[in-house]
Amino acid sequence: MLTSVLYYLIFPGLLFAAVAGGLLSWFDRKVTAMVQFRKGPPILQPFYDFLKLLLVKETILPAKGSAVTFVLMPVVALIGATLACVLILMPALNLTEGFNGDIIVIFYLLNIPPLAFIIGAMASGNPLASIGASREIKLIISYELTFLLILTAVILKSGMSISLSDIIAKQSSHTFAGSFSGALLFIAALFCIQAKLGLVPFDIAEAETEINHGSFIEYSGSTYALVILTRYIMLFTLPAFLSIVLLGGLHFKGIQILYSLLKILGIVLLLTLIRNTNPRLKIDQAMRFFFVWMNLVAVAAIALTLSGW
Amino acid sequence: MGIKSHSFKKSLWLFHFGGASCNNCDIEILDCLTPRYDVERFGMKLVGSIRHADVLLVNGSINRKDKERLLEVYHQAPKPVLVVAIGACGCTGGIFAEGNTFAGPVDQIIPVDAYIPGCPPKPEAIIAGIVKLVNK
Numbered sequence: 001m002l003t004s005v006l007y008y009l010i011f012p013g014l015l016f017a018a019v020a021g022g023l024l025s026w027f028d029r030k031v032t033a034m035v036q037f038r039k040g041p042p043i044l045q046p047f048y049d050f051l052k053l054l055l056v057k058e059t060i061l062p063a064k065g066s067a068v069t070f071v072l073m074p075v076v077a078l079i080g081a082t083l084a085c086v087l088i089l090m091p092a093l094n095l096t097e098g099f100n101g102d103i104i105v106i107f108y109l110l111n112i113p114p115l116a117f118i119i120g121a122m123a124s125g126n127p128l129a130s131i132g133a134s135r136e137i138k139l140i141i142s143y144e145l146t147f148l149l150i151l152t153a154v155i156l157k158s159g160m161s162i163s164l165s166d167i168i169a170k171q172s173s174h175t176f177a178g179s180f181s182g183a184l185l186f187i188a189a190l191f192c193i194q195a196k197l198g199l200v201p202f203d204i205a206e207a208e209t210e211i212n213h214g215s216f217i218e219y220s221g222s223t224y225a226l227v228i229l230t231r232y233i234m235l236f237t238l239p240a241f242l243s244i245v246l247l248g249g250l251h252f253k254g255i256q257i258l259y260s261l262l263k264i265l266g267i268v269l270l271l272t273l274i275r276n277t278n279p280r281l282k283i284d285q286a287m288r289f290f291f292v293w294m295n296l297v298a299v300a301a302i303a304l305t306l307s308g309w
Numbered sequence: 310m311g312i313k314s315h316s317f318k319k320s321l322w323l324f325h326f327g328g329a330s331c332n333n334c335d336i337e338i339l340d341c342l343t344p345r346y347d348v349e350r351f352g353m354k355l356v357g358s359i360r361h362a363d364v365l366l367v368n369g370s371i372n373r374k375d376k377e378r379l380l381e382v383y384h385q386a387p388k389p390v391l392v393v394a395i396g397a398c399g400c401t402g403g404i405f406a407e408g409n410t411f412a413g414p415v416d417q418i419i420p421v422d423a424y425i426p427g428c429p430p431k432p433e434a435i436i437a438g439i440v441k442l443v444n445k
Contacts (some may be wrong), residue, residue: 029349038347044319045352051316052363060360212357220360220387270423 009304012089014082014233021232022046024268028235031272046232050225059221065125073120074219074226080112081233090242091165092250098165106164106241107151110196113189113230114140117215124218132214135283136205141197142290143202149298153181154245156305168249175248183302186246188297190270193238195286200275204283239267317363318443320352324362326382329405330369333429334396338366348436350374351443364391364442367415368406370398376412383419390418391442392421395435397428 007013025046033040062066087106091098114136121133157161158170176182195202206214219227243250243263250260280290327335341348343357356362359382371379381391394415397403402414415421422445425438 033349034348037344039350040347041349041352042319048316048319051312052320055313056389057363058389060385128356202313205443207358213361216361217358218360224361 004198007095008082008086012093012095013086014078015084017085017233017236018229021234023052023235024235024239024264025232027265027268028272030119031269032276035273035276050229050232053228054222057221057224058278059223060123060218062218064124065218066123067261069123070120071223073116073123074230077113077116077120077230077276078233080109080116081230081237084109084112085233085237085240088164088237088244090249091163091168092240092244093252095236098163101162103151103155103162103166103167103245107148110238110241111140111144113234114196117227120219121215121217126218128211129215129217131211132205132207132217135207136215138283138287139202140161142287143192143294146188146290146294147192147196148297149295149302150185150192151245153185153298153302153305156302157182163246167245171248176234177246177248180309181301182246184244184297184301184304187235188244188294190267190274191289191294193242193267194271194274195290196238197234197271199271199283201278202286203280204286204295206253207280211282213237235268236264239264239271244266320357321363321439322361322364323353323364324359324382324386326355326365326367326379328335328367328369328371328375328379328398330396330398334368334399337429337432337435338395339369341366341435342440346432348439351439353439359386362386362390364393366393366395367421368395368399370402370408371412371415371418372405372408372410373412374410375420379395379415379418391423392419393423393425393438393442394418394421395425396430400424400426403428 009015023043023046026041026043030040031043062070084106087098087102087109090096091102118133118136121129121136154176157176158167161167161170170243177186187300198206206216211217216227240250243260247263250263251257252260332399336445340346357428359365365383365386367379383390390416394400398405402411405411412418423438423442425435427434430438
């Protein structure tokens with residue numbers, strides 16, 4: 001009982017994921033600065049941001065919205081992200097075996113943060129937040145099908161196994177991304193993660209310059225601290241998930257530690273470079289991108305998998 | 310120095326309020342974010358929503374229409390919030406000080422923590438003002 005509480009709160013749960021995600025967030029901002037020939041923020045910057053919002057700033061509740069829902073939703077998002085992170089990392093670190101079908105549970109848990117943000121934005125009673133929420137819903141509708149097709153292909157590749165530890169074990173000799181269909185899946189999954197994290201070509205729901213942070217416009221103080229903490233955790237969780245299902249998993253012994261670190265850093269680097277070299281899409285362009293092109297790529301990968309490529 | 314004030318000083322998020330400005334100060338403020346000056350080194354970044362802001366940058370002459378909006382934005386900001394008046398118009402009214410629609414320099418409407426004079430102030434002057442604000 002006590003050990004599982006420690007799993008959820010310390011390692012590999014809340015604390016570990018928050019620190020790792022904060023460092024990845026610094027990495028993302030630093031690489032962005034280097035791409036733009038700037039110097040960039042200091043390494044502790046994400047933690048300063050979080051502590052400032054949590055400890056110093058006042059929290060303002062919406063006067064004409066539902067205050068309880070508004071405050072509760074960042075907590076729900078944080079819980080969803082943490083649970084997903086724990087369920088992903090436990091089989092990966094060999095702490096527990098996981099259970100049969102955990103990949104499906106993870107798929108649903110990864111959906112909780114965006115859904116909670118949508119409900120929170122709707123509860124704030126701000127028109128720009130509702131625009132952001134409606135865009136986020138459309139974005140979810142477009143990328144979830146692709147993500148599901150990618151997971152289908154992964155399950156097909158691992159011989160119809162729906163347990164993460166089985167999928168990791170199947171990749172012990174050769175990773176899924178090494179094959180032709182696996183490479184296609186990796187590309188599609190990268191764009192899905194980009195959209196799930198709300199990074200630039202798909203930051204339509206947030207759109208700083210256009211609808212002033214959209215869904216998050218009314219969040220201030222400690223509620224916004226929870227929002228950015230959730231985003232740090234997602235920035236760590238999703239690359240970890242991708243490296244488990246396609247790149248052969250994370251291992252924590254000997255030289256494998258370095259490889260695991262490089263896998264996650266490499267994926268975040270790719271996400272950062274995509275975000276720095278592309279302008280924001282319109283919502284119809286993003287939907288077409290996922291519905292037509294990414295679904296096509298994922299279906300082609302499934303067909304290639306079935307024919308043994 | 311406590312962890313609260315340390316993290317506050319290390320992570321000032323800026324919200325830009327342009328009054329009836331001639332846009333020179335706006336351009337100089339944006340200059341501070343360019344590779345040459347890069348205030349993100351100090352953890353500063355521009356945010357789009359006043360709810361996330363720690364510093365309210367006000368520039369341009371404040372006329373009667375702007376006054377209501379400035380007050381509204383100031384009351385919507387989560388406290389503590391620092392106010393910086395940028396440019397001659399923000400500090401004193403500049404050449405608009407005797408104008409018909411002029412509603413007073415910024416410090417007669419809301420409390421101001423730092424003044425950065427100049428028409429427009431150079432990015433170096435803005436960064437010097439920011440340093441004074443952080444060390445205050």
